[in-house]
Amino acid sequence: MIGVVRSLYSEPIRMSEPTDAPIRIVPYDASWPRLFEAEREQLARLLAPWLAGPIEHIGSTAISGLPAKPIIDIMVAVADLDVSRDALPAAASHGYLYFPYRADVMHWLCKPSPSFRTHHLHLVPFGSRLWVERLAFRDCLRHTPAIAAEYAALKRRLADLHQFDREAYTEAKGPFIQRVLELDAQPAKRRGTQ
Numbered sequence: 092m093i094g095v096v097r098s099l100y101s102e103p104i105r106m107s108e109p110t111d112a113p114i115r116i117v118p119y120d121a122s123w124p125r126l127f128e129a130e131r132e133q134l135a136r137l138l139a140p141w142l143a144g145p146i147e148h149i150g151s152t153a154i155s156g157l158p159a160k161p162i163i164d165i166m167v168a169v170a171d172l173d174v175s176r177d178a179l180p181a182a183a184s185h186g187y188l189y190f191p192y193r194a195d196v197m198h199w200l201c202k203p204s205p206s207f208r209t210h211h212l213h214l215v216p217f218g219s220r221l222w223v224e225r226l227a228f229r230d231c232l233r234h235t236p237a238i239a240a241e242y243a244a245l246k247r248r249l250a251d252l253h254q255f256d257r258e259a260y261t262e263a264k265g266p267f268i269q270r271v272l273e274l275d276a277q278p279a280k281r282r283g284t285q
Contacts, residue, residue: 110206114250114260116158123152127163130210134167137185141178144168144217149225151246154232158243160250162201162208166225168217172198175214187212196221224272231275238271 127148134146150164151157169175175198179189187200187210198214215222232239245267253260 110204111255111257112206112208113254114160114257115254116247116250117161118158119154119156120152120161123159123161123163124148124155127152127165130163130165133185134165134182134212137181138167138178138214141169141175141181141214142167143170147226147229149213149229150211151232151242153229154239157232157239158246160208162211164211164213166213166215166222168222169198169214171216172196172214178214182212182214227275228268228271231271238274242267242271 131146147166149166151159152163186202189200192199200212201208202210249260249263
């Protein structure tokens with residue numbers, strides 16, 4: 092497995108390869124939190140030497156009632172990217188495949204393969220901008236049903252437009268996510284009390 096991880100470091104990979112699973116939004120599944128918890132327990136043991144904080148359920152499957160791609164997104168707090176690079180072979184031993192996607196801010200892995208994904212694993216420096224923004228976005232959706240509903244509609248529309256292009260799908264969500272993060276920085280405006 093170590094050889095596989097090392098070979099992926101040196102070979103740039105476009106994330107939307109033809110073997111990628113198409114983007115498919117499904118109704119919320121009440122088993123998603125349980126699936127996260129089971130994986131979190133295993134990752135806590137497996138990645139213990141590199142943990143610098145909590146393991147968080149992020150992404151749409153972390154929002155009760157929100158339609159989502161049926162992929163559990165997991166964010167693991169690490170001290171920094173250089174030190175946590177040694178965690179990649181450990182993750183590979185649990186079925187995760189490393190891809191150098193946004194390698195300047197995280198280590199990104201998927202399981203079991205790009206063509207059939209059940210989990211995305213994000214090793215993110217604890218307290219980094221990405222760490223804070225991902226939790227802020229998740230928490231805003233959890234506590235603001237109108238914003239969650241707007242996001243659900245956007246995701247469905249974008250999944251139809253970009254079914255076979257994950258990069259375009261992700262990029263097209265960017266302005267919405269940025270707007271929500273800006274609103275979240277101003278809680279009184281989000282609640283309509285100003």
